[in-house]
Amino acid sequence: MRIDLNSDVGESFGRWELGDDEAMLALVSSANVACGFHAGDPTTIGRTCRWAVEHGVRIGAQVGYRDLAGFGRRFIDATVRELTDDVIYQIGALQALARAAGGSVTYVKPHGALYNTAVHHEGHAQAVVDAVAAVDPTLPVLGLPGSALLAAAEAKGLRPVREAFADRAYTPEGTLVSRREPGAVLHDPQTVAARVTQMVTDGTVEAIDGTTVRLEVDSVCVHGDSPDAVAMARAVREQLEAAGAQIEAFS
Template identity: 85%
Template sequence: MRIDLNSDVGESFGRWELGDDEAILGLVSSANVACGFHAGDPTTIARTCRWAVEQGVAIGAQVGYRDLAGFGRRFVDATVRELTDDVVYQIGALQALAAAAGGRVTYVKPHGALYNTAVHHAEHAGAVVDAVASVDPSLPVLGLPGSELLAQAERRGLRPVYEAFADRAYTPGGTLVSRREEGAVLDDPVSVAARVVQMVTEGVVEAVDGTVIRMSVDSVCVHGDSPDAVTMARAVREALADAGVTVETFR
């Protein structure tokens, strides 16, 4: 069996540093690189792209709402035109910085509030899809299984990539528990690693109420911004290897 591991990187800004991107990139196969709207500055983004190229890790554009102060975790009531243009802008910026580093952007994944909004918000999901299709329709789109985003992507001829989260709790409906709720983020590397193995090998995950949810999984996200992110990613990688699962990009 094979699975892609992705992580959010490039989210530092100036002298403010978030996560150990270089270490994380040694453990994952795909890098969701911030594009400057929710996090990241040109130098941080360029450095992250260079590290990704050196490690042979795929570069993805992690696009978000224009919400630098809120780290992209707040809904922005943008018009469809505004959001489409914002996403096009972000993809284009990362394409340039990735090319300068000797790499290229190979997929798109929304960040934070935009990711969760695009699960059910048809207009904002459509704006992301329109942006990707207009820039490069060969770019796959990562999203939550059953989301409006992936349904629209598939209808437009874009490749949907079904994503699961290693360290986030799920509702019985298969969506992510809000970060505002207790227990939304899981922090025990051993239990998280076992959970990921079950996701990948059995296609199921246990929701907060004990419900077992069936899911399709092409890629698993291990967040890079938690205090023990590297330990968590290493535990997941080792557990997958022990289960006979190879980690490689979904392309």
């Protein structure tokens, strides 16, 4: 068994620090680096890229709505053209900083509200896909299995990468429970690690109503901004390796 572990990093801004990126990058195989629209500033992003290169971790562009105040978790009613240009801009910025650090951008993943919107909103899903194809059609796109985003990526000839979430609750339909709902985010590292191991070994996860949901998973996200994020990522990695899984970036 081989599985990619990814985490959201580079989300500090100026003097405001969020997460322990250097410690997290010692545990995961892919880094979703903020591109400055939902979080991150050039110095933070550049430093994060250097750490990723040092640890041999794949760099991905985590693109989002232009919403620093809301951390990219609010829907922005942008036109398809506006959103396409915003995503192109973000990927290009990260490409420059990654290259300066001795690395490169190797995939794209939407963040927050854009990620969730692109599950069903065909226009915004297409905007992300069109932006990736315009910049570099060899870049894979990470998204929720069954989403409009991955369908549009496949139709465009891009590689879709199916993602699961370690610390998020699932609906019976296989989508993420809204963060506004109780129980949407899980906090106990051992509980989360056991869930991820079940996702990877059995291809299932327990939904918030107790039913079983089938998942096809290429990559698992461990959020870098959650409490005890590093302890959670370490527990996930240890349990996966104990179950015989090999942690490596998707090929």
